[in-house]
Amino acid sequence: MPDPPVCVIVVNWNRCEDTLECLASLESSSYEKTRVLVVDNGSTDGSPQRIREKFPKIEILELPENKGFAGGNNAAFRHLRDTGAGYFFLLNNDAVVAADAIAMLVAAAESAPDIGVVGAKVLFADDPMTLESVGVAVNMRTGRVRQIGYGEKDTGQYSELCRRDAVNGCAMLIRASLVENAGPLDEEY
Known part of the structure; x- marks a missing residue:
């Protein structure tokens, strides 16, 4: 294709x-x-x-x-x-x-x-080995959102395709x- x-x-x-x-x-x-x-x-x-x-x-x-x-x-x-x-x-x-x-x-x-x-996968510009976001988790009960991976060192832990509530x-x-x-x-x- x-x-x-x-x-x-x-x-x-x-x-x-x-x-x-x-x-x-x-x-x-x-x-x-x-x-x-x-x-x-x-x-x-x-x-x-x-x-x-x-x-x-x-x-x-x-x-x-x-x-x-x-x-x-x-x-x-x-x-x-x-x-x-x-x-x-x-x-x-x-x-x-x-x-x-x-x-x-x-x-x-x-x-x-x-x-x-x-x-x-979004990394911080001033620290390109640190994650800013690999998606967003939404608590459907409270409406609160959380950036998944925020502040973590990127060691490949989020390199696989997966579903998220939001990006x-x-x-x-x-x-x-x-x-x-x-x-x-x-x-x-």
């Missing part, structure tokens, strides 16, 4: 340096079928121009105002609707990805047709058909 196309969505608002670092990491991706879209949420710091100068091949969708994380990603979903993407990879602009990250996430998603979202939104792969069937992200969040 051929590799499904992945649209990477990076939402930016006045954080150009972070976004440039994020985009530089995406250039090293081993997954070839990617299209990167930066959604600029009405930045006033010259972000779109600086991103175009550094990454002229990357597409930028400029919004007139800050629509937040959900609104920016929803604008991207609408913009990318008819691209034939198999997946959307939502990536925070202050995240840096390993070269094999997208390939690993796609392999996990492709391993079972009922997987709609795959979350990445960390800073780096998540979403099956395009899920977006189509479930609808957009809740912009009230």
Whole structure:
């Protein structure tokens, strides 16, 4: 089966340096079928121009105002609707990805047709051997949430695919058909 196309969505608002670092990491991706879209949420710091100068091949969708994380990603979903993407990879602009990250996430998603979202292992930038999150546990009785793995040293203890109540939104792969069937992200969040 051929590799499904992945649209990477990076939402930016006045954080150009972070976004440039994020985009530089995406250039090293081993997954070839990617299209990167930066959604600029009405930045006033010259972000779109600086991103175009550094990454002229990357597409930028400029919004007139800050629509937040959900609104920016929803604008991207609408913009990318008819691209034939198999997946959307939502990536925070202050995240840096390993070269094999997208390939690993796609392999996990492709391993079972009922997987709609795959979350990445998130490490602290200033201590890349320490976990920030490998998913979220939700206590359905109290509504309390907990980042699984937070503060633990990464020794491979969370390297196997497993189900979680939720994933960390800073780096998540979403099956395009899920977006189509479930609808957009809740912009009230």
